Amino acid sequence: MKSISFLQSRHSYAPPEGQGHVYTNTSLWTAASRVIEAGGDVAQICDENLRYCEPEGDAVGINLLGAPYIPTVRSKIESLLGKRPIVGGQIVNGLAEVQTLIGQQGSQLQTLFGQNVVNGNNDTELCAYLGIDPAKMPDVLETSLIPAYERISDEDMYEYLSREISFFLSRGCAKRCNFCAAQCGTKEEYRDFNVSEKDLRYLVRRAQSLGLKELDMYLSSLDIMQTPDKLKRFALIVQRIKKENPDFEIKMRGLAGAPYFVKANRKNPDAIREIVKAGLYSIGFGVDGGTPEVWKRERKGNTEDDCIDSILLTREKYGITPEILMVFGHQKETEESLKAALDFTKEMNEKYDAVPRPHIAKDIVPGSRYWANNLKDNETTDEERADRAMRIAVLMNDPDYFLTLDFARLPSSVSHSDPILRRLIDKYAKSIAELPGNTTQLLDPIGPEFSNAKFIETLRNDIGKFDR
Numbered sequence: 497m498k499s500i501s502f503l504q505s506r507h508s509y510a511p512p513e514g515q516g517h518v519y520t521n522t523s524l525w526t527a528a529s530r531v532i533e534a535g536g537d538v539a540q541i542c543d544e545n546l547r548y549c550e551p552e553g554d555a556v557g558i559n560l561l562g563a564p565y566i567p568t569v570r571s572k573i574e575s576l577l578g579k580r581p582i583v584g585g586q587i588v589n590g591l592a593e594v595q596t597l598i599g600q601q602g603s604q605l606q607t608l609f610g611q612n613v614v615n616g617n618n619d620t621e622l623c624a625y626l627g628i629d630p631a632k633m634p635d636v637l638e639t640s641l642i643p644a645y646e647r648i649s650d651e652d653m654y655e656y657l658s659r660e661i662s663f664f665l666s667r668g669c670a671k672r673c674n675f676c677a678a679q680c681g682t683k684e685e686y687r688d689f690n691v692s693e694k695d696l697r698y699l700v701r702r703a704q705s706l707g708l709k710e711l712d713m714y715l716s717s718l719d720i721m722q723t724p725d726k727l728k729r730f731a732l733i734v735q736r737i738k739k740e741n742p743d744f745e746i747k748m749r750g751l752a753g754a755p756y757f758v759k760a761n762r763k764n765p766d767a768i769r770e771i772v773k774a775g776l777y778s779i780g781f782g783v784d785g786g787t788p789e790v791w792k793r794e795r796k797g798n799t800e801d802d803c804i805d806s807i808l809l810t811r812e813k814y815g816i817t818p819e820i821l822m823v824f825g826h827q828k829e830t831e832e833s834l835k836a837a838l839d840f841t842k843e844m845n846e847k848y849d850a851v852p853r854p855h856i857a858k859d860i861v862p863g864s865r866y867w868a869n870n871l872k873d874n875e876t877t878d879e880e881r882a883d884r885a886m887r888i889a890v891l892m893n894d895p896d897y898f899l900t901l902d903f904a905r906l907p908s909s910v911s912h913s914d915p916i917l918r919r920l921i922d923k924y925a926k927s928i929a930e931l932p933g934n935t936t937q938l939l940d941p942i943g944p945e946f947s948n949a950k951f952i953e954t955l956r957n958d959i960g961k962f963d964r
C-alpha cells in the first residue's frame with residue numbers, strides 16, 4: 497500500500513510570508529475522509545496557507561480549486577521530486593477529458609502536471625495507485641468529513657472555524673450554462689441528511705470547545721433553490737441544532753438562479769422561510785448578463801423579470817441580502833449589453849441594496865463547453881472555434897497565463913481577442929466595482945501583450961485579493 501499526504505497549496509495571491517487564504521479545505525477533506533474510511537494510509541493533511549508542509553507520503557494529493565491555482569500547483573509539484581502527484585477537484589475533469597495539442601502526449605492534465613499524474617477524481621485510478629479496494633470507498637454523498645476534521649489540530653481548527661467555512665450540502669446543477677465550468681447538467685444531489693447533520697453537530701461542538709460562539713457557512717450548492725423540499729429538510733436540521741445550543745449562532749450564505757428562486761417562491765415559499773429562519777442571511781444570484789440575447793447565447797435561462805423579482809423578494813419578502821453575481825463580458829457582447837448589465841446592477845443596488853459582484857466571463861475555462869469545444873454548430877462558427885483553440889494553445893504552452901482565467905481578472909488577449917471589447921469590459925466592470933457595497937477586488941490583466949516587468953508588478957498587486 498502507498499501512503500498519501502493531502503496538501504492544500506498556498507493561494508495564488510497569498511503573500512510570500514505569513515498566512516495565505518485560510519479557508520476550510522472542504523473538497524480536499526472530503527477526498528481525504530473517503531481514503532481514510534476505505535482503509536488507505538493517509539500520512540498527513542496539511543495546508544500551506546497556514547504553514548509550509550513537508551510531505552511524508554509516497555504521494556501528494558492536491559486540490560485544484562479553480563484555474564488560477566494551476567501555476568501554483570505546478571510549481572509545488574515540481575518541488576516534490578520523487579513524490580507521485582495526485583490532483584483532484586472539479587477543474588480536473590475538464591482537463592482529463594481533453595487530449596492535448598498535436599505533438600504533445602496524453603491529456604491536458606498530463607501536459608500540465610506530468611505524465612505520471614494520478615487523476616484524483618477517478619476512483620479506479622486513485623485506488624489502483626494507493627492499493628486500496630475501490631469498493632470500500634464510501635459514496636461521496638454518504639461521506640462524513642469527521643475523519644478529516646479529527647486530524648486537524650485545535651490550533652488550526654480555531655483558525656478555520658473563526659472564519660467563514662464552506663459546508664458540503666449538495667452538488668450538481670440541472671442547468672448547463674455554456675460558460676460555467678462546474679459539474680453541471682445533472683440534477684442537484686443532496687448529501688445524506690444523517691451525515692450532514694452529524695457533521696454539523698460535530699462542527700458546532702468543536703467550535704464551542706474552542707470558545708467560539710458562531711459558525712458562518714458558505715453552502716456548496718450551486719443553486720440552493722433547485723430542490724426546495726430538501727433545502728427545507730436541511731433548514732429544519734439547522735433549526736433543531738440551534739435550539740439545542742441556544743447560545744450558539746449559525747449563519748449561512750448560498751447561491752441561486754433567479755428562475756428557480758421565483759419558482760420556489762411560488763410553489764414552496766415555506767422552504768425559503770425556513771432556511772432564512774435557520775440563519776440564511778444572503779443569496780447570490782447568478783444574473784450573468786444584461787440582455788435576453790446574452791442569456792440565450794449562454795444558455796442561462798434568465799429573464800429580466802425573474803432577476804428583478806428574485807432580488808426584490810429576497811430583500812422585501814424574506815428580509816435578507818441579495819447579491820448580484822454579474823459574470824459578464826461574454827464573447828460577442830456589445831457596449832449596449834455591457835451597459836445593460838451595469839444599469840441593472842446599479843438599479844438593484846439603489847432600490848434593494850443588492851451587493852454588486854462583477855466578474856468577467858472567461859469562455860475557455862477547463863470544464864466549460866467552450867473549453868471542450870462542445871457546442872452545437874448553430875451556436876458557434878469555425879472562426880470562433882479557431883480563435884478559442886489558439887487561446888487554449890497559449891495557455892497550454894505557458895500555463896502561468898491560467899491566472900487570466902480568474903473571474904475577478906480584467907480581460908487580456910488570452911481571454912478576449914478583440915481589443916475593443918476588452919476596453920469596453922474594463923470600463924463597465926470598473927463602473928460596477930465602484931457601486932456602493934461592491935465586494936469584488938478586480939485584478940489587473942495578464943497576457944503576452946504585457947511586458948515581464950508588468951507581469952511581476954501585477955502579481956505583486958494581486959497579493960491579498962482573495963475572492964469569495
Ligand code: B12
Nearest residue numbers: 522523527557558559562584585587616662677678902903
Ligand atoms: C467553497 C468554494 C470556494 C471557496 C474555497 C474553499 C476552499 N479553499 O476549498 C472560495 C469562496 C474561497 C472559492 C473561491 C474560488 N472559487 Co470556488 N467554489 C466553492 C464551492 C461553492 C464549494 C466547493 C466544495 O466544497 N465542494 C464540495 C466537494 C466535496 O466537491 P468537489 O470540489 O467537487 O471535490 C470532489 C472531487 O473533485 C474530488 N477531489 C477534490 N479535490 C481533490 C484532491 C485529491 C487529492 C483527490 C484525491 C480528490 C479530490 O473529491 C471531492 C469529493 O468527490 C464550489 C462549487 C461546488 N459545488 O463545488 C466552487 C467552485 C469550486 N469554485 C470555483 C471557482 C472558479 C473559484 C474561483 C477560482 C473563482 C474566481 N475568482 O475565478 C475562486 C478562487 C480564486 C482564485 N484566485 O483561485 C469553480 C471551479 C470551476 C472550475 N472547474 O474551475 C466552482 C465549481 C464554482 C463554479 N460554479 O464555477 N470557492
